[in-house]
Amino acid sequence: MTAHGADLPSERLKSANLIVSELVSNACRHGAGRIELTIHSDADGVRAEVFDEGTGAKIVQPDPRPARGGWGLHFVDQLSDSWGVADGTSRVWFRVA
Numbered sequence: 001m002t003a004h005g006a007d008l009p010s011e012r013l014k015s016a017n018l019i020v021s022e023l024v025s026n027a028c029r030h031g032a033g034r035i036e037l038t039i040h041s042d043a044d045g046v047r048a049e050v051f052d053e054g055t056g057a058k059i060v061q062p063d064p065r066p067a068r069g070g071w072g073l074h075f076v077d078q079l080s081d082s083w084g085v086a087d088g089t090s091r092v093w094f095r096v097a
Helices: 010-030 072-079
Strands: 035-042 045-052 082-085 091-096
Touching: 010 035, 010 045, 010 072, 010 091, 072 091
Parallel strands: none
Antiparallel strands: 035 045, 045 091, 082 091
16 A cells, blocks of 8 residues: 555555555455455545455444444544445445545
């Protein structure tokens, strides 16, 4: 991520790295098959996607205070400028400007 986010302020780059870590961890824990990480950068920031071969799941608004575990999507929601899931897939994307 560091090479793609070279133009981001340090704190934003840390946020992007944490989001990638959380999404890949979720794919390892809940997904199936291979995991694919795609990162694109431009003058406006970084956009990344994490995909696994699972059947996908309906993503709801993250719990603002997960009891135990479950912080991944909360971090994604709080630290990214935008994020989402391609309907019916296990492809989660985020953007950090």
